[in-house]
Amino acid sequence: MKIIIPVNEKNLQTQICNSFGRAPFFFVFDSETKDSLFLDNHAVNSTGGAGIKAAQTMVDNKANVVITFSCGENAANVLKAADIQLYKAMNASLEKNIEAYFTSNLSLLDEIHAGLHLHGN
Amino acid sequence: MKSMQDCIFTVINNMKIAILSGKGGTGKTLLAVNLAAVAPSAVYLDCDVEEPNGHLFFKPIMIEEEDVKVEIPQVDNEKCDGCRQCIDFCRFNALVYIIDRLLIFKDICHSCGGCMIVCPQKALTSKAKVVGKIRKGTSNQVTVYSGILNIGEASGVPIIKKLLTNSKTKETKLTFIDCPPGSACVVMESIKDADYCILVAEPTIFGSHNLNMVYELVKVFDKPFGVVLNKCFDGENPSEKFCLEKDIKILGKIPFDQDLGVLNSNGNIVALANKKYYDLFNTILEQVTMEVSHEATINS
Amino acid sequence: MKQLLILSGKGGTGKTTIASAFIKLSGAKVYADCDVDAPNLHLLMVQQDVPQIFDYYALPKAKIDSDKCIECDRCRQNCKFDAIFQNEFYFVDEFACEGCGVCELVCPVSAITFHQASAGDLILYKNDKRVFSTAQLKMGSGTSGKLVTEVKKQMQTAAINTEFAIIDGSPGIGCPVIASLSGVDMVLIVAEPSLSGISDMERIIKTAKQFKTKIAVCVNKFDTNYENTNLIEQFCQEKNISFVGKIPFDHLVVKAVNNGQTIVDIECLAGRAVIAVYERLITLFNKYNNKGESRND
Numbered sequence A: 001m002k003i004i005i006p007v008n009e010k011n012l013q014t015q016i017c018n019s020f021g022r023a024p025f026f027f028v029f030d031s032e033t034k035d036s037l038f039l040d041n042h043a044v045n046s047t048g049g050a051g052i053k054a055a056q057t058m059v060d061n062k063a064n065v066v067i068t069f070s071c072g073e074n075a076a077n078v079l080k081a082a083d084i085q086l087y088k089a090m091n092a093s094l095e096k097n098i099e100a101y102f103t104s105n106l107s108l109l110d111e112i113h114a115g116l117h118l119h120g121n
Numbered sequence B: 001m002k003s004m005q006d007c008i009f010t011v012i013n014n015m016k017i018a019i020l021s022g023k024g025g026t027g028k029t030l031l032a033v034n035l036a037a038v039a040p041s042a043v044y045l046d047c048d049v050e051e052p053n054g055h056l057f058f059k060p061i062m063i064e065e066e067d068v069k070v071e072i073p074q075v076d077n078e079k080c081d082g083c084r085q086c087i088d089f090c091r092f093n094a095l096v097y098i099i100d101r102l103l104i105f106k107d108i109c110h111s112c113g114g115c116m117i118v119c120p121q122k123a124l125t126s127k128a129k130v131v132g133k134i135r136k137g138t139s140n141q142v143t144v145y146s147g148i149l150n151i152g153e154a155s156g157v158p159i160i161k162k163l164l165t166n167s168k169t170k171e172t173k174l175t176f177i178d179c180p181p182g183s184a185c186v187v188m189e190s191i192k193d194a195d196y197c198i199l200v201a202e203p204t205i206f207g208s209h210n211l212n213m214v215y216e217l218v219k220v221f222d223k224p225f226g227v228v229l230n231k232c233f234d235g236e237n238p239s240e241k242f243c244l245e246k247d248i249k250i251l252g253k254i255p256f257d258q259d260l261g262v263l264n265s266n267g268n269i270v271a272l273a274n275k276k277y278y279d280l281f282n283t284i285l286e287q288v289t290m291e292v293s294h295e296a297t298i299n300s
Numbered sequence C: 001m002k003q004l005l006i007l008s009g010k011g012g013t014g015k016t017t018i019a020s021a022f023i024k025l026s027g028a029k030v031y032a033d034c035d036v037d038a039p040n041l042h043l044l045m046v047q048q049d050v051p052q053i054f055d056y057y058a059l060p061k062a063k064i065d066s067d068k069c070i071e072c073d074r075c076r077q078n079c080k081f082d083a084i085f086q087n088e089f090y091f092v093d094e095f096a097c098e099g100c101g102v103c104e105l106v107c108p109v110s111a112i113t114f115h116q117a118s119a120g121d122l123i124l125y126k127n128d129k130r131v132f133s134t135a136q137l138k139m140g141s142g143t144s145g146k147l148v149t150e151v152k153k154q155m156q157t158a159a160i161n162t163e164f165a166i167i168d169g170s171p172g173i174g175c176p177v178i179a180s181l182s183g184v185d186m187v188l189i190v191a192e193p194s195l196s197g198i199s200d201m202e203r204i205i206k207t208a209k210q211f212k213t214k215i216a217v218c219v220n221k222f223d224t225n226y227e228n229t230n231l232i233e234q235f236c237q238e239k240n241i242s243f244v245g246k247i248p249f250d251h252l253v254v255k256a257v258n259n260g261q262t263i264v265d266i267e268c269l270a271g272r273a274v275i276a277v278y279e280r281l282i283t284l285f286n287k288y289n290n291k292g293e294s295r296n297d
Helices: A050-060 A074-083 A093-101 B002-014 B028-038 B054-058 B084-088 B114-118 B157-170 B185-191 B206-220 B238-246 B258-265 B277-300 C014-026 C076-077 C103-104 C145-158 C175-181 C193-211 C226-238 C252-257 C269-290
Strands: A001-007 A025-030 A034-038 A065-068 A086-088 B016-020 B042-046 B062-077 B095-098 B101-104 B126-140 B142-149 B174-180 B194-201 B225-232 B250-255 C002-007 C030-035 C052-057 C061-064 C085-087 C091-092 C110-113 C117-124 C130-139 C164-168 C188-192 C215-221 C242-247
Touching: A001 A093, A025 C175, A050 A074, A050 B095, A065 A093, A074 B095, A074 B101, B002 B277, B002 C052, B016 B028, B016 B185, B016 B206, B016 C117, B028 B042, B028 B054, B028 B174, B028 B194, B028 B225, B028 B277, B042 B054, B042 B157, B054 B126, B054 B142, B054 C193, B062 B101, B084 B095, B084 B114, B101 C076, B114 C103, B126 B157, B126 C269, B142 B157, B157 B185, B185 B206, B194 B206, B194 B277, B206 B225, B206 C252, B225 B238, B225 B277, B250 B277, B258 C193, C002 C014, C002 C175, C002 C269, C014 C030, C014 C164, C014 C188, C014 C215, C014 C269, C030 C145, C061 C091, C061 C103, C076 C085, C076 C103, C117 C145, C130 C145, C145 C164, C145 C175, C164 C193, C175 C193, C188 C193, C193 C215, C193 C226, C215 C226, C215 C269, C226 C242, C242 C269, C252 C269
Parallel strands: A001 A065, A065 A086, B016 B174, B016 B194, B042 B142, B042 B174, B194 B225, B225 B250, C002 C164, C002 C188, C030 C130, C030 C164, C188 C215, C215 C242
Antiparallel strands: A001 A025, A025 A034, B062 B126, B095 B101, B126 B142, C052 C117, C061 C110, C085 C091, C117 C130
16 A cells, blocks of 8 residues: 655654645655655645645545545545545654554544635735 | 806716725725715715725615626646646746646636637636625716626736726716725726826825825826825924925825714724814815816816 | 634734734744735734745646747637737737646647746744744735645754644635634634625635534624624524634724834733633633544644
């Protein structure tokens, strides 16, 4: 399965980004092949709909799980429609968050905020 | 004096006078409503579509209402083949493709129509979305137009556009445009067709600071303008100082007056409630008409 | 970081006057002005040091190369924002242009390109004593939601280990207000006891309710209309909204403001009333946060 996480820097000790749509990078981990990579987030420069664009990136990269602190309404709807599960990130490094997921120590993200509702202006 | 006034009114009869201020709560609506009320015959346009208030004073009757709509795309998923050209085109990220269908985010869409043009399968067509409404009614000799933005919608620009278009085609009277506060795009939209602008300012540093902003705005739009100072009392007036420094015409001063405040806060048109206030606003209107007709003759 | 936002719906009710008083009373080291169209907080929270200023860019705007243009009129016909005109040449009104890209799409000779234009300034005052995040939108710019978000993000990034921040909001109910509401723990709505003020207050409450954030209301200049003040108090009771107090009209407020002082820097009736409102609000704020109903960062 594939896990994708929004992060601040391209290393395993980095903190999870407190924004999903405007995170600078995404960490992609494939639990079967154990391959991983960092993607640049192109949504970061959007004036509006960044969460939606980032969610499209999740879909295009065939994510099964996304681990994040927060997620706006529109992005959450996209992920739900694509059957991607949302987990709540911990205040710890990327490495520790992945460990926590695989030891079933993370819970589902159920607090979806109304979104920044930026209309590109 | 009466007949000269009549002559002047004939000259400015078709004119549009916008009333704006950088800061909210300075008295735009007070001025716009009362000037319209003392004019022989006028149109009042409430372009503050986020927080419209003019109708509370006029209490218009014989209301006609019209929805304001924008066009957003809808998709025929049978025709869509997932080529994603629409997603690649959309600068607002309003479209998403999941598995086998296209999702459209109506609240993000800017109604530019681009995705419909781009789609090679013609799978995208337009449908209407209501973003607000406009209302027209009458209150004595004033025709009252109000625009209202629906809660949750981002921009009042389409509503202001419709207000101005409707009144332009149907009305040929002196028009007072009550603008939104600030100097953002909704304000620009409201003053686009104005023949003259009245800037309202209060005697605080907030007032003068924000007066500066709208002063820059009317200059960019090359609109003739003057200032009305509101809530004036004894003591230093930073806004008056600003006008003197920049050699800006002061059209009138409304004194700080507790009774006026109470009447106004209860939704009364103060000029109709008391002769003192009728004379105050009539004097300002005379000054405004002289300025506007002067500008009109210069430009003709 | 817990955030308190001050809104009003109607302009001129006293948001900035009250926000600045709260900042002084709470000793808050982190605050922001989200009224990016007409920022005023800096006039009362006078800063001694020089800020960092960053350009803020919104969507790029279209530009027509008149050498390539064949005047086919397709761009003007397809522009939904009335942003293309023809005088001597075809040109784009940058104020009206929304950067959608349709003109570039339909132009048969690629005469249209897009360029970045600064839509305002993002301003940050930061030293070891405090963080003050603000901005100035360039006039005519589109509804400024993104700049508001940048102001808040700038504040949060510059003040990572801070627990409490106060945000001075903007009037209205549109995009900038919606952007400022996101992620906020509590909103104080400053109401004015006039018919206009009540109407606007109801609309801003409806807007704030969409965010499930805790709402409190106070009335400013309450003695200009006792009847309307009572109506507001009743309304709050009916809707189960916390009413945290009333502040009288006070001539000394204007004097303080014009001297660049907050109303708790001088001795005045309004200042004393603001202190009472502040205390009630903070009690509510702490109670709400301790219940564990807080937002996550």
